[in-house]
Amino acid sequence: MQHTDSPERFRRQAKQPEEAQRAVLDHARFLGAENVSLYEAWGRHLAEELIAPHPFPAFRRSGMDGYAVRSADLKQARPESPAELEVLESLPGGAEPKHPIGPGQASRIMTGGMVPEGADAVVMLEMTSAGERDGMPIVRIGKSVPSGVNLSEIGSEIRLGDRLLPVGQPIGPGESALLASCGYTRVAAARRPRVAILSTGSELLEVDEPLAPAKIRNSNAPMLAALVREFGGEPLMLGKVPDRAEEAEERVRQALSGCDLLLTSGGVSVGDYDVMADIVARPDAKLLFNKVAMRPGSPTSAALFGEKLILALSGNPGACFVGFHLFAVPALRRMLGVERPLHPAYSAFLGEDFPKVNAYRRYVRAATEIRDGQVWVTPTGDDKSSLMTTIVGSDCLIEIPPTKEGLKRGQPVKAWKIRP
Ligand SMILES: Nc1nc2c(c(=O)[nH]1)N[C@H]1C(S)=C(S)[C@@H](COP(=O)(O)OP(=O)(O)OC[C@H]3O[C@@H](n4cnc5c(N)ncnc54)[C@H](O)[C@@H]3O)O[C@H]1N2
Numbered sequence: 001m002q003h004t005d006s007p008e009r010f011r012r013q014a015k016q017p018e019e020a021q022r023a024v025l026d027h028a029r030f031l032g033a034e035n036v037s038l039y040e041a042w043g044r045h046l047a048e049e050l051i052a053p054h055p056f057p058a059f060r061r062s063g064m065d066g067y068a069v070r071s072a073d074l075k076q077a078r079p080e081s082p083a084e085l086e087v088l089e090s091l092p093g094g095a096e097p098k099h100p101i102g103p104g105q106a107s108r109i110m111t112g113g114m115v116p117e118g119a120d121a122v123v124m125l126e127m128t129s130a131g132e133r134d135g136m137p138i139v140r141i142g143k144s145v146p147s148g149v150n151l152s153e154i155g156s157e158i159r160l161g162d163r164l165l166p167v168g169q170p171i172g173p174g175e176s177a178l179l180a181s182c183g184y185t186r187v188a189a190a191r192r193p194r195v196a197i198l199s200t201g202s203e204l205l206e207v208d209e210p211l212a213p214a215k216i217r218n219s220n221a222p223m224l225a226a227l228v229r230e231f232g233g234e235p236l237m238l239g240k241v242p243d244r245a246e247e248a249e250e251r252v253r254q255a256l257s258g259c260d261l262l263l264t265s266g267g268v269s270v271g272d273y274d275v276m277a278d279i280v281a282r283p284d285a286k287l288l289f290n291k292v293a294m295r296p297g298s299p300t301s302a303a304l305f306g307e308k309l310i311l312a313l314s315g316n317p318g319a320c321f322v323g324f325h326l327f328a329v330p331a332l333r334r335m336l337g338v339e340r341p342l343h344p345a346y347s348a349f350l351g352e353d354f355p356k357v358n359a360y361r362r363y364v365r366a367a368t369e370i371r372d373g374q375v376w377v378t379p380t381g382d383d384k385s386s387l388m389t390t391i392v393g394s395d396c397l398i399e400i401p402p403t404k405e406g407l408k409r410g411q412p413v414k415a416w417k418i419r420p
Pocket residue numbers: 199200201203204216217218219220221265266267268269270271274296297298299313314315316317319385386
């Protein structure tokens with residue numbers, strides 16, 4: 001029988017979650033940039049501030065199919081006495097006008113077309129009727145229009161030198177369109193953090209193994225891999241290690257060389273076989289914390305081996321999930337250069353009674369809903385640390401302060417948004 005009796009494990013000093021987050025953030029650094037193509041940039045984080053190299057639109061652009069006109073020519077136009085304008089040319093998208101518009105003149109133009117010099121408005125086709133005068137094309141317009149109508153000026157969307165996107169901005173659909181419009185075929189994106197995932201537990205089976213007595217399949221590893229991907233990292237799957245102290249320590253030390261962050265799950269509590277509790281307390285490690293004043297996940301631990309950060313998450317799936325959101329997400333965001341590393345919080349109404357009495361602050365897996373224009377958050381089920389079914393469908397963590405009475409439905413609460 002193995003006993004990992006080290007008295008330190010039982011004398012733990014709980015840190016408040018914020019304090020523990022600060023300790024993690026103090027040891028997470030921006031990882032630098034790599035050049036990626038526009039089509040590979042989705043979900044990546046910008047590593048440089050991008051400045052508009054030209055105004056957009058770069059030419060005066062028509063917003064309608066119709067006629068480019070001088071609004072002054074239409075001042076007196078009425079349905080019964082329409083203005084008659086000579087039509088100089090037809091301007092499809094992509095065509096550079098050959099003729100400036102003089103008094104009494106117009107050019108037919110399509111949406112997105114370049115408005116010729118002299119014109120200051122575009123009249124939509126439906127307000128016009130085409131005709132001929134002396135064999136030459138004309139257009140009749142029976143209504144005046146204000147200057148500037150249906151015309152986008154140069155730089156009306158983006159001015160030359162505008163800050164297009166800040167460092168740390170995740171590249172999504174809108175950002176992709178912006179980059180393309182400004183000619184960025186490649187951008188500097190933050191290097192993806194390589195996050196090693198090691199599961200401890202002699203009870204663990206591979207996913208494709210049949211169940212056996214007292215064994216469970218390793219569910220934390222795929223959950224953590226999904227979370228790492230969701231928050232911009234690259235998971236490195238290191239499999240599982242049994243709860244044997246020496247073997248586990250060797251695997252942990254090996255894992256550190258090839259990653260930017262090591263996540264372990266399991267073995268952080270006070271049990272005889274809780275190997276991670278001892279590893280993070282090794283003399284050559286710097287223990288950041290081994291207890292957090294929160295539920296689930298109170299034994300969540302963190303340590304540095306040299307410069308490398310280990311987050312030793314609880315084995316209980318619910319606690320592992322919450323520990324990831326509270327501590328791994330800020331570390332990853334810092335590594336990616338994101339300005340605000342913590343999840344954003346909002347206030348909402350509690351969707352059902354929460355009768356549980358808490359000595360510690362709780363982070364309850366919950367779903368957000370808009371009802372009659374108000375934000376409500378409802379626990380996805382029992383928030384027991386051992387449950388994973390309540391992770392499904394959760395998009396926030398309700399923060400429940402220590403309470404002796406529990407909370408009532410409809411009470412305002414704080415919720416952390418956990419889906420990017
Ligand atoms: N005497 C005490 N016992 C416990 C305490 C305590 O303070 N005193 N704390 C409890 C709390 S709170 C938590 S949380 C858990 C922490 O457990 P560990 O992190 O030590 O994790 P394990 O003991 O290895 O396993 C716990 C539980 O999780 C399952 N598990 C582990 N790994 C996986 C995995 N990869 N996939 C799915 N499930 C996993 C494991 O089978 C256990 O059921 O300790 C309490 N105990």
